[in-house]
Amino acid sequence: MKPKKRVYVGLSVDIIHEGHINILKTAYKYGDVIVGLLTDEAIASYKNIPYLNYARRKVIIENIKFVKKVIPQETLSYVPNLKTIKPDFVVHGDDWKKGIQKQTRKDVIKVLKKWNGKLIEPRYTKNISSTKIKNMILEIGSSPVNRISRLKRLISSKKIVRVLESHNSLTGLIIENLKINKNFKILEFDGMWSSSLTDSATKGKPDNSSLDFSSRISTLNDMMDVTTKPLVFDADNGGQIEHLSFLVRSLERSGVSAMIIEDKVGLKKNSLFKNQSNTKQDKPSIFAKKIKKICKSRQNNDFMVIARIESFILGKNLKDALKRAEIYSKAGADAILIHSKEKTPAQIFSFAREFKKSKYFIPMVSVPSTYSKVYEKDLIKNNFKIVIYANQLLRAAYPSMHNAAKKILEKGRALEIDKKIISIKEIINLIKND
Ligand code: SPV
Ligand code: MG
Secondary structure, eight states, X not given: OOXXXXXXXXXXXXXXXXXXXXXXXXXXXXXXXXXXXXXXXXXXXTSOOOSSOHHHXXXXXXXXXXXXXXXXXXXXXXXXXXXXXXXXXXXXXXXXGSGGXXXXXXXXXXXXXXXXXXXXXXXXXXXXXXXXXXXXXXXXXXXXXHHHHHHHHHHHHSSOEEEXXXXXXXXXXXXXXXXXXXXXXXXXXOEEEXXXXXXXXXXXXXXXXXXXXXXXXXXXXXXXXXXXXXXXXXXXTOSOGGGHHHHHHHHHHHTOOEEEEESEESSOOOTTOSOXXXXXXXXXXXXXXHHHHXXXXXXXXXXXXXXXXXXXXXXXXXHHHHHHHHHHHHHTXXXXXXXXXXXXXXXXXXXXXXXXXXXXXXXXXXXXXSSTTOOHHHHHHTTEEEEEEOSHHHHHHHHHHHHHHHHHHHHSSSHHHHTTSOOHXXXXXXXXXX
16 A cells, blocks of 8 residues: 655644634645644744643644644744655645745745645635634633733743833733734734833823822723733832732732832832932842742732842942842742843843853843843843833823924914824724724
């Protein structure tokens, strides 16, 4: 008996639908179907991570009668798996002729030629895709539990998790919906940062904790109502240790994925202020107690506590920062934010180099406000896992609003500013109402 032909199908299948079944059924007609199931990391390299993790997706695909075997496809490119398997056929819907997968398709055709393999492209099942179904589900609402865990999953599957400051629902929606295509990849922000600085400024108050946590949580809930992405909460120094468990409970209930606490005491001052006199750093052992308290209070282990080290802000040295990082990590912190107000990332990179060698190493977070020239690719090279763009949306909005107000005063009418601002039609249609 002639051995059966080998058919390769690359799939992500987050949510299985009739389009996938159609592809697998077609593939089955040509021989034994080997599914190269894209790993979470492979998917994260070009779009948002899947709802279901690799292990769960694998169980689903393995149990489809048309499938002989499931193997991991660890890259977006099919080439490494194809070279190993040398299939007689590759089956893929014809939708990849256009758009971001165009290049992947070309590479498949090229490599198949080497052993006379053939590409079969059944007509794409119209009006259905995992992304479409996912968006429909997301619109119905995402549960706080799902949302809390999402940040940890992003950290384990992405090279770097991109977080942008959000100070109200509208900025939350920008972060939620903005997607751009660049180099055959879909780029988007992974989550929101609820910043004490921009939340306070939006309410006309200084960033010195004059905005209490109930007000901060109220803004937070507004944002959570209309978005689904994870949120990282700036909790200043966390307040009194005796009150921390209540704060953790409120944040978890709202679906927050991580809280960041900074190791400063006394009247709070924003870290980017030049003059930090009268600002003191907490004793590492006392701050460690706060971390432990948060770990003990949380109900969901995926709710992360991130310890923010202010040594560099207060003029202390690398040794002090490193000593603290180890103590905080030992106390149970899930990640370390090493803060700096230098113009270059040299300071945080020197910390990263040393901390990486420590047995207490945990993921690192960067906030490139003053060293904004740093590229994400360099943060990745230096082992940073989260980047927080901490204030840019408010800084973008304020000058634009100020200028509009000024122009109306200057001209005695609004016409001159009309061309520079969103139209009435657009603003009416900005928020969906169905
Ligand atoms: C914030 O955005 O409120 C922060 C970061 O805590 S910083 O402004 O740099 O202190
Ligand atoms: Mg802050």
